[in-house]
Amino acid sequence: MPEHTAASRLRLSGLCFLLQILNILLFAAFVRYSPGGSPGPCPPQLNCSRRSPASAFQQPRFQDAHIQVLLSFGLLVAFLSRYGPGSAASSILVTAFAIQWALLIQGFFYFFLNGKIYVEAQSLVSADFCTAAVLISSGAVLGRVSPGQMLLLALLEVSLCTLSEYILLGLMAVSDSGRSLTVHTFGAYFGLAVSRVLQQPHKDKRKREEQRDKGQQTDVFAVVGTIYLWIFWPSFTSSTTAHHNAENWAVLNTYFSLVASTVATFILSPLLYEESTPRMVQIQDATLAVMAMMGMAGEMLATPFGALIAGFLVGLISPLGSRFFTPLLHSRLKIQDTCGVHNTHGLPGVLGALLGTLLTLLATADTYGYSSPLEGITQSQEPVASSPKPVPSVACRLELVFPLVAQGSxxxxxxxxxxxxxxxxxxxxxxxxxxxxxxxxxxxxPRCCRDAQYKENAAFREVPEEGS
Amino acid sequence: MPEHTAASRLRLSGLCFLLQILNILLFAAFVRYSPGGSPGPCPPQLNCSRRSPASAFQQPRFQDAHIQVLLSFGLLVAFLSRYGPGSAASSILVTAFAIQWALLIQGFFYFFLNGKIYVEAQSLVSADFCTAAVLISSGAVLGRVSPGQMLLLALLEVSLCTLSEYILLGLMAVSDSGRSLTVHTFGAYFGLAVSRVLQQPHKDKRKREEQRDKGQQTDVFAVVGTIYLWIFWPSFTSSTTAHHNAENWAVLNTYFSLVASTVATFILSPLLYEESTPRMVQIQDATLAVMAMMGMAGEMLATPFGALIAGFLVGLISPLGSRFFTPLLHSRLKIQDTCGVHNTHGLPGVLGALLGTLLTLLATADTYGYSSPLEGITQSQEPVASSPKPVPSVACRLELVFPLVAQGSxxxxxxxxxxxxxxxxxxxxxxxxxxxxxxxxxxxxPRCCRDAQYKENAAFREVPEEGS
Amino acid sequence: MPEHTAASRLRLSGLCFLLQILNILLFAAFVRYSPGGSPGPCPPQLNCSRRSPASAFQQPRFQDAHIQVLLSFGLLVAFLSRYGPGSAASSILVTAFAIQWALLIQGFFYFFLNGKIYVEAQSLVSADFCTAAVLISSGAVLGRVSPGQMLLLALLEVSLCTLSEYILLGLMAVSDSGRSLTVHTFGAYFGLAVSRVLQQPHKDKRKREEQRDKGQQTDVFAVVGTIYLWIFWPSFTSSTTAHHNAENWAVLNTYFSLVASTVATFILSPLLYEESTPRMVQIQDATLAVMAMMGMAGEMLATPFGALIAGFLVGLISPLGSRFFTPLLHSRLKIQDTCGVHNTHGLPGVLGALLGTLLTLLATADTYGYSSPLEGITQSQEPVASSPKPVPSVACRLELVFPLVAQGSxxxxxxxxxxxxxxxxxxxxxxxxxxxxxxxxxxxxPRCCRDAQYKENAAFREVPEEGS
Known part of the structure; x- marks a missing residue:
């Protein structure tokens, strides 16, 4: 290998070292554990009415916190199926750095009190949402940036993602529990914009062709990735919905959409491609697309057939986008999209936001809150036996999904x-x-090192291809 | 590819479209969410005494509902190890369709009230049991039917499986919490019967030989599949047992059987095959066999050594069946069994039913209920602190496993x-x-298209074999 | 194959049979289910103050019990990445046997009452800790002992591990919730000692070279193994900490260490090896090392940056050990370490014990217990609504981590x-x-059969290599 590569290896090493030391110093200066697992101090400009009941039963949160990290890894596994194990190392590096950085940045935005950031399991969940956005963005440029550049991307995107989250969820009080907008849409279009700017016309085209179809290996990862997503993502989508019953619906809605979307993939695949059954990667894409779409609408959809229809539509639109829109993106707008994040996160996220708007218009106390009196009766009849859950569980659903609407403000x-x-x-x-x-x-x-840089990337990227 | 194939591809596409539209329409007409997560309305002919305490602490049910889907995928992974990733796509299609269809059919049988089906997390669990039966059946005919035929099989089997479940669990009040009979035995023999009817004497034999021994790839799937099953299936077996303590035993019983069965595999393998250690596929088969056997007996077995003995025996019988009985099935009865479902689900299910009968005969309030007074005392001494669980947790075990016996009827x-x-x-x-x-x-x-149909299957099937 | 091999195959079969029958007999004689899930009888010489609150909310324990088995399998998957699927079969055999044996041995030490051992979910967790130690030890000698020898190793090590656990945790009341010492350190050095004694100078060297770099296959297992560990091990580390809040910290501490350690791997890898990014196996090693280190310190570390620093250091030390110390071990001490357990379990375990000592010195009621009054207030203000958890949840953290210190004795x-x-x-x-x-x-x-024995091992070991 040329000396340029050795230098750039050491550069990555040094960059990691600096960033980690920086993180440790910032953590030492600011981050403390939230005392005793009690509800963390919460600045008044946030919709804390929503978070406070959550802290009352934190046991499930724990499990969720574990599962969140898997979310990132779910994405990772998903990308593996397109890009092979060589991408795993740098994705894990990005994950490890972004979680720390997101905890800090989000802490400054949300949990900063008396000069300290108080973290708890919930903070880790928020940080992981941010990390997911970074991983989605990295999916658009995977293989064309070095690990060092990925770290810089994470550094900048975490800040911007937190800012966008703060504006949307904190200031505008938008209901987006599964983060259709702040994670999926933001992550995908952020990545596409980076990809557009970094685009290198004559070189990338060749690369792009050769990294398709890694064969058998790919299928194994796609199968494993799809199964991971089916098992854990429904609970992820519902992990930030505070209310027990609302969570119930979000999980069921996500499942219904999942199955409809999977069937839809089988409808389109024989028409679009000359294959009798879709490849696993396409099924995985449909799964991801549903997740992105149901993020916002998941806790709103009040009927099972609504979830089926939504899943069915996204299952049809996502492959159509992949077939007709991605080539356009590439030829007209010169945007490359290594892992197809536009069809699996961007477009479904936009659809999810539109669907969420539609469902918000239909939201009345009637559709959301009719369970409340019934439960109230159950509650009063068997006061101890049937309520191991805390009292907030009888609150109106509407109050949990749209607190400001329920309060009348x-x-x-x-x-x-x-x-x-x-x-x-x-x-x-x-x-x-x-x-x-x-x-x-x-x-x-710098311009002069561009070519060496490029070679380094190639060397980095080609590691997995040697073995295959 | 010939035009026949193109036509059949479009046929699959159209079939999926029709079935999904049908599902959406039926869901729109009938299915609603159960209001507020309260206990669903329950027709009187069912043993609702059993389901009602379950709805009191639904938090664990949620997790289970997630895990159930994985059960299907566990099976799927298990089949992958025999059949390669090419089978995954069609199995996922069957899963996606069967879950919707089972929700509808089971809804009509169980939850139909005022012209609507009220679904909740528990419904999804029941639907998934049905889907598991369909996947087991499909294991017997995998590679010899097209995805379209699989869908039809799912359509019919879900209805019959629900009918059988209704007769056994609803009318006869048989205790079969892990569904040894209604899922494993039913699914296996249903699939074998289908296989017998579809059998094509001269062509299948050749196929059968060549799909053995996919080498390394197979082992990877078998390792992953076995680990999946070990982790998640014990909790699956116990997911429908309502009572906290009964659940405890079902999990422990399943574990004890698992370990004994695994050791048994190592005993027989060197005798039956000329290998010093069994291949992972054999260990996976032993795992599956234990699961099928302990479905009914899991919550009944009152002693750990009973579970060890049961697991040990099934671990010995299942490989013997695989060695001596499967060839007989094939040569005498002309029944093919692609994934060996008879030895992993059918035979162990039958053994499980016999074991369950034996254990039922031994059931007295003495063996099941002696924990009740002790717990009652604990309960009265520390009324609030030590009982985060609802009151039903002090009920007699016998009442939970055999409600009719405990009631004296x-x-x-x-x-x-x-x-x-x-x-x-x-x-x-x-x-x-x-x-x-x-x-x-x-x-x-139709007779004329038989050959084209067969080619299509071959083309479908051979996708994974290109890469290996 | 020669006749020696056939004989040794039958020997393994017979050994398995004898051991399993022995287990069944011992289980029949001694093991019973703990009545009704109530807190098991506990001999006074143990620190039962710690176990009794745990039994009050056993629901999470269940999940943990499932996950523990996965822990063993997590290790297993970890070893797979070094050694290929051929090692899986014998590791599963060892797991299946060791769990039963550990239940018996630990039962005699801890739960023996009136001539019976009463088991519950918690017993399975303890047994699995022991199994983990056996698997760690087996990692040091993998590929150089036959499955039969592995069984003997398990037989002996379980007894000694339980003895060491009894002395440390029972008699000395050492706080080691994640078992840095009794599982990781003990397992690693036990395995290294076995490896030293079994060492065969001229033959092993050649073997060791050839089993490196299995290529693509290895990377797949390393990716899957790393993801498994990230998802499940933090909850494992905290599974024996009884207190809700303490658990909280243990999970968060483990996560923080994990991310810091992962970044550290990226710092050292380019310096130690000529690779721009570390291979997945190295990231997996860093993950394992963190787990071993944070076992003892996990529930003690009271600040997030402490966890970051600890993870960072172990992430630097472990690869350095692998680079410079392992060759020394091999050349000077004639100790082979097939899967590198010294760097991933032994050394980090020792560091963890030193860190634990340091943190114990810093432990005062001030750092551990300052959450107590605050929570007490919350408790008294909303006595029912906010406390679905039992009362022990307001106890002082110090009492849970160091009960004897809190009691003043x-x-x-x-x-x-x-x-x-x-x-x-x-x-x-x-x-x-x-x-x-x-x-x-x-x-x-015996001396005479040594060579045949060796051949058998080779045959056993070479199964996976045929396919690769």
Whole structure:
């Protein structure tokens, strides 16, 4: 290997060292454990009415916190199926760094009190949402940036993602429990914007062809990835919905959408490609697309057939996008999308936001809250035996999904407008942030070293291909 | 590819489309969420005494509901090790369709009230049991039917499986919490009956030989599949046992059987095959066999050594069946069994039913209920602190496993007779239903297209073999 | 194959049969289910104050019990990445046997009452800890002992491991919830001692070279293994900490260490090896090392940055050990270490014990218990709604981590001395026990059959290599 590569290896090593030391120092200065697992101090500008009941039964949160990390790894496994084990190492590096950094940045935004950030299991969940966005973005540029550039991307994107989350969830009080917008849409379009800026016309095209179809290996990862997603993602989608019953619906809604979307894949696949059954990667894409779409709508959809229809549509639209829109993206807009994040996260996220707006318009105390009186009766009849859960469990569903609407401080159309307005805002933030990040990544590599840099990437990337 | 194949591809696409639209329409007409997670309305002919305490602490049910789907995928992974990733796509299609269909059919049987089916997490669990039966059946005919035929098989089997479940669990009040009979035995013999009807003498034999020994790939799937089963299936076996303590025993019993069965595999393997250690596929088969056997007996076995003995015996019988009985099945009865479901589900299910009958005969309030007074005392001494669980947790174990016996409306020998009588009934229903389904699948493929159909299957099947 | 091999195959079969029958007889004579899931009878010489609150909310224990078995399998998967699927079969055999044997041996030590051993889910967790130690030890000698020898190793090591656990946790009241000492350190040095005794100078060297770098296959297992560990091990580390809040910290501490250690791997890898990014196996090793280190310290570390620093250091030390110390071990001490257990379990375990001692010295009611008054207030204000957990949840953290210190019967320096003294004691027991076991394994193979034995191992070992 040429000396350029040796230098860049040491550069990565040094960068990791600096960033980790920085993290340790910042943690030492600011981060403390939330005392005794009690509800963390919460600044008044946040919708804390929603988080406080959650802290009352934290046992399930724990399990969720474990599972969140898997979420990131679910993504990782998903990308593995497209890109082989060689991508795993750098993705894990990004995950490890982004979790720490997100805890810090989110701490400064949300949990900063008396000069300290108090973390608890819930903080880790939030940090992992951010990490997921970074992993989605990295999916768009995988194989074309070095691990060092990935770290810089994570550094910048975590900050911007937290900012967007703060504006949407904190200031605008948008209901987006599964993070259709702040994770999936933001992550995908951020990554695409970075990809656009970093684009190298004549070289990338060749690369792109050769990294398709890794054969058998790919299928194994796609099978494992799909199973991971089916098992754990429904509970992930519902992990931030505080209320027991609402969680119930979010899980069921996600399942119904999943199965409908899977069947839809089998409908389109024989039409679009000359295959009698879809490949596992396509089924995995349909699974991811459903997850992105149901993030916002999951806790809203009040009927099972609504979930079926939503899943069915996204299962049809996502492969169509992959077939007809991705080539357009590539040829017209010069945007490359290594792992197809636009069809699995971006487009479904946008659809999810539109669906969420529609469902918000339909939200009345009637559709959401009719369970409340019934439960109240059950509650009063068997006061001890049937309620191992805390009292908040009898609260109106509407109050949990749209607290401001339930309190009367906002009308349903206003809330719907907020939900709709969040979409262009997210797209704008993602596009601007991504372009900015792409520009920074470009600056970092001086013109002269570009070619060496490129070789390094190639060397990095080609490790898995030797064995296959 | 010939035009026949193109036509059949479109046929699959159209079939999926029709079935999914049908599902959506039926869901729209009938299925609603159970209001507020409260205990679903329950028709009086069912043993609801058993289900009602379950709805009191639904938090664990949630986790189970997630895990159930994995059960199906566990099976799927198990089949992967025999059949390669090419089988995954069609199995996932069957799973996605069967879950929806089972929710509908089971809803009509169980939860139909005022013209609506009210679904909750528990419904998904029941639907998944049915889906597991379909997957087991499909294991017997994998590679010899097209995905379209699989869908038809699922369509018919779900209905018959629900009918059999209704008769056994609803009308006869048989105790079969892990579904040894209604899932494992029914699924296996249903699949074998279908296989018998669809059998094509001169062609299948050749196929059967070549799909053995996929080498390294196979081992990877078998390792992953075995680990999946070890981790998640014990909790699956116990997921329908309502009572906390009974659940405890079911999990422990399943574990003890598992370890004994695994050791038994190592005893027989060097004798039956010329290998010093069994291959992972054999260990996986032993794991599956234990699961099928302990379905009924899991919550009954009151001693750890009983579980060890049961596991040890099934670990010896299952490989013996695989070695000596499967060739007989094939040569005499002309029944092919692609994934060996007879030895891993059918035979152990029958053994499990016999074991369950034996244990029912031994059931007295003495063996099951002696924990009750002790717990009652604990309960009264520390009324609040030590009982985060609802009051039903002090009920007698006997009441939970055999509610009718505990209520005095049925004697122990009567219950044992019911348990025993359920076995031939299940076999009869499975054989009749399977033959019927096989006949329908045969009709659907006109004689003239048989050969093209077969080629299609071959093309479908050979996708994974290219890469290996 | 020669006749020696056939004989040895039958010997393994017979050994399995004898051991399983022995287990069944012992289980029949001694083991009973703990009545009704109530807290098991507990001999007074144990620190039962710690176990009794745990039995109050056993629901999470269940999940843990499932996950424990996976722990063993996590290890197994970890070893797979070094050794290929051929090692899986014998590891599963060892697991299946060791769980039964550990239940018996630990039962005699801890739960023996009125001539019976009463088992519950918690017993299975303890048994699985022991099994983990056996699997760690087997990692040091994998590929150089036959499955039969592995069984003997398990037979002896389980007894010695339980003895060491009894001395450390029972008699000395050392706080080691994640078992840095009794599982990781003991298992690693036990295995190394066995390896030293069994060492065969001229033959092993050649073997060792050829079993490196299995290529692509290896990477798949390493990716899956790393993901498994990330998902499940943090909850494993905290599974024996009884207190809800303490558990919280243990999980978070483990996560923080994990991410820091992963970044550290990326720092060292380019310096030590000529690779731009570490291979997945190295990341997996870092993950394992963190787990071993945080076992004891996990529930003690009271600040997030402490966890970061600890993880960072172990992430640096472990690869350095692998690079510079393992060759020394091999060349000077003639100790082979097939799967590198010294760097992933032994050394980090020792570091963990030292860190635990340091943290014990810093333990005051101030750092551990300052959450108590705050929680007490919350408790009194909302007596029913906010406390679905039993009352012990308001107890002082200190009491849970160091019960004797909290009760005043031991001072902090005394406790620290105990923690420190446990380290040389563990090393001594492991070294003596391992040497003894190695000697027994050597005796069992008479001089004359040595060569045949060796061939058998080779045949056993080479199964996976055929396919690769």
């Amino acid at each position: 906002r009308t349903v159309p206003e809330q719907a407008l907020m939900q709709l307005g969040a979409l262009p805002l997210t797209l704008l933030l993602a596009a601007l942030g991504g372009s900015l990040t792409g520009a920074v990544l470009k600056i970092r590599v | 049925r004697t122990v020998p009567e219950q044992a007779l019911m348990q025993l009588g359920a076995l031939p009934l299940t076999l009869l229903l499975a054989a009749l239903g399977g033959s019927l389904t096989g006949a329908v699948l045969k009709i659907r493929v | 031991r001072t902090v320096p005394e406790q620290a001395l105990m923690q420190l003294g446990a380290l040389p004691l563990t090393l001594l027991l492991a070294a003596l026990g391992g040497s003894l076991t190695g000697a027994v394994l050597k005796i069992r193979v």
